[in-house]
Amino acid sequence: MHNEPLAYRMRPRNLNEIVGQQHIIGKNTTLYKMIQNGHVPSMLLYGEPGIGKTSIAYAISGSSNLPFFSLNATHAGKKDVEQIVTEARISGKVILFLDEIHRFNKLQQDTLLPHVENGSIVLIGATTENPFHDVNPAIRSRCGEILQLKRHTQQDIAQLLTNALADTERGLGKHNIIITEEQIEHIAMASNGDARKALTLLESVYYASDEEDGQTIVKDHTIEHLAKRIGVYGDKGGSHFYNLLSALQKSVRGSDTNAALYYLAHLLENGDLIAVCRRLLVMAYEDVGLANPAVGAHVYAATESAKVLGLPEARIPLANAVIEMCLSPKSNSAYAALDNAIAAIHDGKTGDIPPHLRDGHYAGAKVLGHIGYQYPHDTPIGTFGGWIDQQYLPDNIASLEFYNPVIAGEEKRMAAIYERLKGFKKK
Template sequence: MQNEPLAFRMRPRNLDEVVGQQHIIGKETTLYKMIQNGHVPSMLLYGEPGIGKTSIAHAIAGNTKLPFFSLNATHAGKKDIEQIVGEARLVGKVILFLDEIHRFNKLQQDTLLPHVENGSIVLIGATTENPFHDVNPAIRSRCGEILQLKRHTIEDIKQLIRNALTDQERGLGKIEIDISDEQIEKIAIAANGDARKSLTLLESIYFASDEVDGKIIIKDHIIEHLSKRIGVYGDKGGSHFYNLLSALQKSVRGSDTNAALYYLAHLLENGDLIAVCRRLLVMAYEDIGLANPDVGAHVYAATESAKVLGLPEARIPLANAIIEMCLSSKSNSAYSALDSAIAMIHEGKTGDIPSHLRDAHYEGAKVLGHVGYKYPHDTPIGTFGGWVDQQYLPDNLINVEFYKPVIAGDEKRMAAIYDRLKNFKSPK
């Protein structure tokens, strides 16, 4: 058993040994009470790697004493599932833990789901992807619980580390290890909420440390060396990656410079520079917009520079762009106005283009009545340029307003012009 990784050995054997995730499996939750009373519902566990999906499944199995089987949907075939179905027929009920359930194919599904439906197989599925996006609806409909796990707190991780250091049967409790509370906290911080990584890091530190007079001496420099990059997680194109992009944009929109830089750092460590650049350009026009029109050009220059430079130097222009966007005046009025117009079109609220606005660059246009257009440039108005009072919207949409100015930054000046031009128009 000692040849198995420490993280594997320290998996909880029952629900009371689970550290963290108390909002899901704590003693006061309905799920805990159901399991304690002998009822285990099929469920989906959703969350990042290392935050306890597999551990919770094993803990549930430990509480119920039902036969427990574990498969990975990426590798399992129809034959594997048929064997578990056969076991369920023999013993009456089994628990099947199916990791990466979002990769479940139709053949696997057709073999398994009837037995989940009749209750002979309790399905506990685990996924790092959003189950509402990536898990087959047929599976979701048969799982009574869809549970989102949270990243472990530093206190959770410290408790896991202390459990491993004191457990004499499965952990390192039989070994005298000189490690301080401060060092335990450093390991917990480096693990970044990932229980598996914390115990893997602890085990690596143990094996990299020297023994002096029968005692393992943990040194800070070993912790620091082995901790590098351990906090980075996020597969390109996965749910967590898109959550990071979302958090980045919402932090910029909320003008929180430090949060925005944090999420940018996370995204760049994942390495998908193109996706980050695309999102920054969208943000420049969606969230800054008319309040500071120069930002669009600045962000475009920064993202193009980043693509030419490549990582790690690309972080430099992108950091400038993020801070400028965070601290800029903001407006979403332009794209909101366009979305309002699109919505009106989808609702069927359209009308005929006024005759004087229709194409008149051909012989016969006058016969069709395409006349009467007044050329605004022929009528200067102050320093604004040319303007003339004439109808542009269809007859049935006159006086409709899609654009609602935001009085912020440069848009304050534009809003004043917009209101002044409305006052120049003759009532319709």
């Protein structure tokens, strides 16, 4: 057993050994009570790597009397599923833990689903992807519980590390390791909420430390060196990656510079530079918009520079772009106005283009009545340029307004012009 990694050996053996995730499996939860009373429901466990999906499945198995089987959907075949179905017929009921369940194909589903439905197989599926996007609805509908796990707190991770250091049977307790609470906290912080990374780092630190007089002395520099190598969860194209993009945009929209830089750092560590540049460019027009029209050009220049430079230098122009957008006045009025116009069309608020606006650059246009257009440039109005009062919308929707200005930044000036032109029309 001690040939297995420490993270594998320290998996909880029952529900009471689970650290963290108390919101879904704590002693006061309905799920805990159901399992303790002998009823294990089918469920989906959703969350990032290293936060306890597999551990919870094994702990549930340890707290029930049902035969337990584990498959990974990325390489399990129909034959594997059929063997478990056969075992379910013999045993009456079994638990199947299916990792990466979003990769389950239709043939495998067709073999498994009837047995999940009749209760002979209790399905515990685990996925890093949003189950409402990536898990087949047929499977989703047969799982009574869809449980989203949270990233472990630093306190949770420190507890896991302390348990591993004390456990003489499965952990490192039989070794005389000299490690301080501050060093345990350092490892917990470096793991970024990932229990597997934390235990792996602890094991690496143990094997990299020197032994003196029968004691293994952990040094700070050993932790610092190894912590740099544990990496960041790289979920390109997955749910976590899109959650990071969403968090970045919402932080910029909320003008929180520090949060925006934090999420930008995460995204760049994942390495998908193109997706980040694309999202930043959208944000310049969606969230800053007319309040600071120059930002669009600035962000475009920053993102193009980032693509030319590549990582790690790309972070420099992107940091400039993010901070400028955070601290800029903001308006979403332009795209909101267009969305209002699109909604009006979908609601049937349409009409004929006024004759004077139709194409008149061909012989016969006058015969069709395409006349009467007045050229605004021929009628200057103050320093604004050319303007003339004529109707542009179809007759039956001429009174509709889609644009609602935001009085912020540069748009404050534009809003004043918009209101003044409306006043001229009324006159």
